[in-house]
Amino acid sequence: MPVAIPKTMTAWELSRFGLANLAAVKRPVPTPGPRELLVKVSAVSLNYRDKLTAEGIMLPELTLPHVPASDAVGEVVAVGSEVRRFAPGARVLSHFITDWIDGPVPPPGRVPGDSAADGAVYGGSLGGPLPGVLAEYILLHEAGAVAAPESLSDTEASTLAIAALTAWYAYFETGKLTPGQTVVVQGTGGVALFGLQIARAIGARVIITSRDPAKLARAMALGAWKGIDTTHQPDWDKAVLEMTEGRGADHILEIIGGDNLIRSVRAVMPGGRISLIGLLASLQITADILPLLVKRIVIQGISVAPRKAFEAMNAALEVMAIKPVIDAVYSFDQVPQAFAHLDRGPFGKIVVKV
Numbered sequence: 001m002p003v004a005i006p007k008t009m010t011a012w013e014l015s016r017f018g019l020a021n022l023a024a025v026k027r028p029v030p031t032p033g034p035r036e037l038l039v040k041v042s043a044v045s046l047n048y049r050d051k052l053t054a055e056g057i058m059l060p061e062l063t064l065p066h067v068p069a070s071d072a073v074g075e076v077v078a079v080g081s082e083v084r085r086f087a088p089g090a091r092v093l094s095h096f097i098t099d100w101i102d103g104p105v106p107p108p109g110r111v112p113g114d115s116a117a118d119g120a121v122y123g124g125s126l127g128g129p130l131p132g133v134l135a136e137y138i139l140l141h142e143a144g145a146v147a148a149p150e151s152l153s154d155t156e157a158s159t160l161a162i163a164a165l166t167a168w169y170a171y172f173e174t175g176k177l178t179p180g181q182t183v184v185v186q187g188t189g190g191v192a193l194f195g196l197q198i199a200r201a202i203g204a205r206v207i208i209t210s211r212d213p214a215k216l217a218r219a220m221a222l223g224a225w226k227g228i229d230t231t232h233q234p235d236w237d238k239a240v241l242e243m244t245e246g247r248g249a250d251h252i253l254e255i256i257g258g259d260n261l262i263r264s265v266r267a268v269m270p271g272g273r274i275s276l277i278g279l280l281a282s283l284q285i286t287a288d289i290l291p292l293l294v295k296r297i298v299i300q301g302i303s304v305a306p307r308k309a310f311e312a313m314n315a316a317l318e319v320m321a322i323k324p325v326i327d328a329v330y331s332f333d334q335v336p337q338a339f340a341h342l343d344r345g346p347f348g349k350i351v352v353k354v
Contacts (some may be wrong), residue, residue: 003077003088005029005038011135012335013065017056019339022068029137031078037086037140038078039094041354043158044133045071046342047190048278053128054339057283062128069134070096070127071161073154074354083142091148094133095307096161098144099123102308134335136354146307149314152324159324159349160314162304163190167198168313169305170253170275179203181250182225184240184267186260188215190349191277193325195253196222201320207243209236215347222325237267244269253277259286270295277302329353 006029013025032038050069052058076090086092099106106123124130131138148157171177182205185195192208196219199206205225210216216227226243228236240249248269254261255278264274265287276285276299291297305313325348330338332354342350 003040003075005077005137009136010332011067013067014054015065017054017060017064019051019054019336022054022336022339024333024335025065027135030139032080032083032139034080034082035142036080037076037083037092037142037145039072039074039092039138039140039145040077041072041074041133041136041138042154043073043354044069044352045158045161045163045190046338046350046352047071047162048342049162050127050132051339051342052279059128066128067132067134068127069132069352070094070125071158071163072133072138073148073158074138077137079142085142086145086147091154091157092140092145093148093157093161093310094126094138094140095144095146095310096127096165096304097125097306098130098141100304100306101143102306105303105306134352136332144307146310146314149318151318151321155326155329155351155353156324158351159190159326160317161310163349164194164198164317164324165305165310165313166191166277166302167195167253168316169309170195170277170300170302171198171251173305173309174300174302175251175273175275177202177204177251181205182207182244182247184209184249184252184264185224186253186255186278187345188212188219188347189255189345190325192253192255193219193222193348194322196224197322197325198320200224201322207240207249212345218347235263237263240267248272251275257283257285261285261287265291265295265297268295268297271297273298273300275300275302324349326351 072094183199184207200223207226208219208224209228211231252264252274257279327346327348329351
């Protein structure tokens, strides 16, 4: 039975940069183009990138007004005339870099409306420069949508597109993580806790760092091998070396950025890998060159992953029976409070129920 689609909807929109300028507005419900899906959004999860974008830090030339956020789950309620991948009633997730299907990341500088290899018209990342998902209805190109895992609720599934996929891609698509290796995960945000859960699920040992003792204890309860309170042990790299009997970690998820990279270089083993993911401390990174050369360290920038990896990860999460860690769920009229919680530093993910 067809779903009744209203003519108007509510969306959260930035008229100017700054989260104080985020407001709920009424907009027409969009009509899908030939290869587009109209999705009735049920949940949206927030990422630190959303905050930086809203504040004008990440994309200062972003066209305003703008609907923020990139990670959503919902039900397909209408499809364009040429859609083949999904039908109305399908439960789908948004894919962050919409035209990255497989292989190398598409060239930078693409804008909405670029023509992709399959003849479709799309391109770019959701939540900037493309319109985001903090709305009751959104359009997704069929190639930029992924089936949601059946074992996860909408609230849980909404958290996967950036946080889980970033950790997955760092470990398996680039890092080739294997059982028995040692991983350092920094902090207790969304990427970090997915990094902890996924690494533990394949039999790797996880050392997790946090400046909050309560959050550190909660992370240990999720199965971390060791924990480091960086408030009392700011030289966390020395602690890692002690825990690994001088060997160092095989893989480090560098989520802090700034001069924290110096400690990651010291803590990783010769020939080890640092996945550069976060910029919580700074948009710049600092490191000594000589240790990089002597230890032959691989530093890999991670910018989420292609759709094929997203689909492979979802299948694996079903087998691993991993449940996302959600710190809080806010209602659709509490989006400013949700962003305020994100700014304070959540334990896991923040979700907005639409």
